[in-house]
Amino acid sequence: MVKLRDRNFVISTVVTIVAIIASVAVSGFLNSRPDKVDVAITGTAGVVVLDRANELGAEKDVSFTGHAVADRAAVEQQVRDGAVDVGLVAAEPDGWQLIGKTAENDDATTYITAAAQQLALQRNAAAAGVTMDELAQGAGVDYTLLEKNAIDPGLAKIVAFVFAFLFYLASLLFGMSIAQSVIEEKQNRIVEILASAIPLRQLLIGKVVGNAVLAFGQLVLFVVAGLGGLVFLGKADQLGRIAGAAGWFIVFFVVGFLALASLWAVAGSLSTRSEDLQSTSTPLSMLIMIVLFAGIFLSGTARVIASYVPITSIIAMPSRLAEGTAAWWEPLIALALMAAATYAIVIVAEKIYRRSLMQTQGRLTLRQALALED
Template identity: 70%
Template sequence: MTTSTERRSAPRDVWRLVATREITVKLRDRGFLLSTVFTIVAIIASLAISGFVSARTETVDIAITGDSADQVVATANRLAEAADKNVTFNTHPARDEAAVRQQVNAESADVGLVPTQPGGWRLVGKSERDDDAATYLTAAAQAIAFEQNARAAGTSTEELGRGGSVAYDLLDPAAIDPGLAKVVAFVFAFLFYLGSLLFGMSIAQSVVEEKQNRIVEILASAIPLRQLLIGKVVGNTVMAFVQLVLFAGAGLIGLAATGRGDQVAQIGGAAGWFVVFFVVGFLAQASLWAVAGSLATRNEDLQSTATPLSMLIMIVLFAGIFLSGTARVVASYIPVVSIVAMPSRMAEGTAAWWEPILSLIVMAVATYGIVIVAEKIYRRSLMQTQARLSMRQALALRD
């Protein structure tokens, strides 16, 4: 039988063998490979669909009556085109206002445009306002009236509008739009949830299966338990890193393919920081998932021992999606939550250059402390196969 002295004399880098085994098992897992490919395809497809929907021109059918209605609609189309708005107004002539209302009520037209006395226009809708029609038809009617009134007064629209122009300077023209920033934050939160749960539960199940099958007793006689834990953590962290890089790359390629290449640089920087934060934070999570497995004696126990971790992952998921403003700033310095919060702030352009560095240092310090405590609990509980343990019970045990 191998003595403890012989076990302690095992190579200090034996964890590499364990890590290699963990990576090999993952690469041979068809379910893991298929889920990775499916997620990459889903990311690219969702971005392609989003780009198609945003680029698609919306058609608004306008039922019109009156001599100048065609001119109003034509002007509205020019204004929409100048504003780079993907909307086109099509006209459906009607003999009078009653016919216009009939078309709108029958839903053969989205909006009706009828003249009013002594001058002006009225829009008619069925049950809700069409914002595009209200914006551009109103602006068109005002522009036409402005030009006509200027002509009647013997002047020009340029003279009447002199001194009224307003320029708009952007202090940060490279910033992405708020809508896309929210999508990026959601993607970061979802990828955190997916990676943490997928790889974390894999570690816990691997540990508890080794305990249940008594394989851990054989491993413990040949490998120091600390080395066994390091190998499991490193192996799964490497695979999580590779998977996240693939997902981030797919997202950036999808953005570039949908005509958002000008925003790839900023989002790419935020995605890079997200991968770094995730890897550092996952070292702590992986250690805790290994502890969850070591406290259990069978797979059924994992539901109890892994509950705190599952709750933590859900909290981070919802924090990444719903937090904003000051709450998100605070969250970006809280370890684990900062994995999602800080990169999301970087994507929306609200974080200074030094903030992710400081947040990462805080995360690294917290990770170091968590790994030290987790390793102690893991070593003390791994060989206890009689009954499920709590963390307090495991800490009370002697090495």
């Protein structure tokens, strides 16, 4: 309850939600902006090609603007100077050549090439005395999707990155909060008063469960904001699978966070000053970074294996569910493994926490803490 009334916590939560909504809005704005390509051309034939390219690109908001110049040398100079994006010149025999500076322009390659081919087919059809339909007979291609509800691969990568980022953000923010609160209680000797009133085991449970509930609530708000952004971007058709993967991510995170929170409490109990926390929390921070990078960069068999490894499965398994590469029973097995590992970690962490919490003489190591008597 104190955390919920903390102004910094509330502001950071609101700012993060606004950032998610803003990023989605900016992404939607950038995707909706028309692509404009400036093209240097020579002669009227180039104008005809660009007119047809504009017709083909209209559906995707791609437009081409022609800039007439004297000859090929002038076209090349315009491209070198950056005055235009690409050049278009006639090439023998009766063809065209696109000229770029350092890389190909995808829009020009796609639509200007298609426009030139269509115009050439029309001329050839007229010369042969046939219609375009007759000339194109037998060339139709239909596209059948075997998995119509599958998520777009690019969107799946974005979802995996978002899962990894949210895991990293929540783990560090709430974890550091737990560790700092333990250190403050040791420094102020409040822990001695608390220890006389309640068992230390209950004190640890309160910290872990309380912060897990806060992390759960915050993640739900972030996920809802992100899913709302998908609707805004016109991705509502893929909302079902992403929402399912996001639900699994929250479940995996909450179960895994119980273990991480216990370890953060241990990091705080091993310290006597805030300055000690950097040393005692380094292994845990490294673990979180490893999970972050594994969730973003692992692929193929490595990702499948990671989706069953406790902690890394927080990101890897929901990401596979978003991609559609995991069967329905796989998250159940991975979650069971996570729960078993969490139980074992909490038992060990609770023992270290109880033995080191009342020690205020100096920073302890794990070996020293385990050697202490209960």
